[in-house]
Amino acid sequence: MSPLSEHPVSRRWPAQNPDVLQLYSLPTPNGVKVGIALEELAIPYEAHRLSFAEGDQFTPEFLALNPNNKIPAILDPNGPGGKPLALFESGAILIYLAEKAGRLIPADPVDRLLTLQWLMWQMGGVGPMFGQLGYFHTFAGKDIEDKRPFERYRAETARLLTVLDGQLEGRDWVTGEFSIADIAIAPWVRTVLTHYAAQDLVGWDDLSNVPGWLDRFLARPAVQRGLLVPKAD
Ligand SMILES: N[C@@H](CCC(=O)N[C@@H](CS)C(=O)NCC(=O)O)C(=O)O
CATH class of the missing domain: 1.20.1050.10 (Glutathione S-transferase Yfyf (Class Pi); Chain A, domain 2)
Structure with a gap:
């Protein structure tokens, strides 16, 4: 993937700190899962709040990150192999964050x-x-x-x-x-x-x-x- 700043989602929701994980979400039952995991794991992040009333989830910039037009989604500049990673589906994001931090998922x-x-x-x-x-x-x-x-x-x-x-x-x-x-x-x-x-x-x-x-x-x-x-x- 190209650098985080070149991702279309960054054009609509610019990163103040492009070195940290970017979260696109809302405090819904699916959205808060990721906020809670990030806080529990103390992973630095920047959160961007979408507006369903404005139809943000249907914009081309967000669809480039999640073609399924739903929050939460993330863009991690430091994904596997040190490369940027875009990810949607809260379950997949929770597994990714837990494995990245080596906590909240058992090793056994x-x-x-x-x-x-x-x-x-x-x-x-x-x-x-x-x-x-x-x-x-x-x-x-x-x-x-x-x-x-x-x-x-x-x-x-x-x-x-x-x-x-x-x-x-x-x-x-x-x-x-x-x-x-x-x-x-x-x-x-x-x-x-x-x-x-x-x-x-x-x-x-x-x-x-x-x-x-x-x-x-x-x-x-x-x-x-x-x-x-x-x-x-
Ligand atoms: N299986 C998905 C479900 C995500 C989901 O349903 N998100 C809702 C908010 S809780 C949403 O973005 N709805 C907007 C829409 O459907 O347009 C996940 O767990 O990430």
Whole structure:
């Protein structure tokens, strides 16, 4: 890839410090995962805030970085082999950052796979299903008369939370040690409470382990900083 300053995304969102990792994001459940990981790992970065209202994700400059028109995405001037790296998909970015820093992903091969297993569980299940619950319960889909889509995603969200509750039995964190699996999952679980106010719909009070785990997650100073990334202008 050409130097970071020559990437089209840098024309629209110029880097003040082109030597550090550039993040293009918003504080959504997918976006904050990367801010939290960067803060936990103490990796220097510069964050650029997109505006969905302005359609920033559809501009040619952003599409040159992520043709899938979604945040988060990163541009790291010091990628593998010392070359610039552009990356999208929050799960891929979390794996990249953890491996780069040598933390938040276990070195043991089996533990590493189990961490990736729970990360993929979030990416393939929790994110899409919880997101649909939000659409049909809180956002534009809430006025749709046919309640079958809402019920489908409500039940699936409740089921996924029960699975997580079982995994957390006897563990402080999803796979034992704090990892990118926690960073991927917790922002979505938080959103059920903060943005959807759906705790009564998904059996929150029946969960034995998830509420305490979420409290532990939110008590971490790096998490609290990461939840605000990128800051509003
Ligand atoms: N699987 C993707 C999902 C990313 C995603 O859905 N991002 C949303 C915000 S949370 C977005 O950018 N939406 C803008 C759009 O769809 O136009 C990831 O985890 O990075």
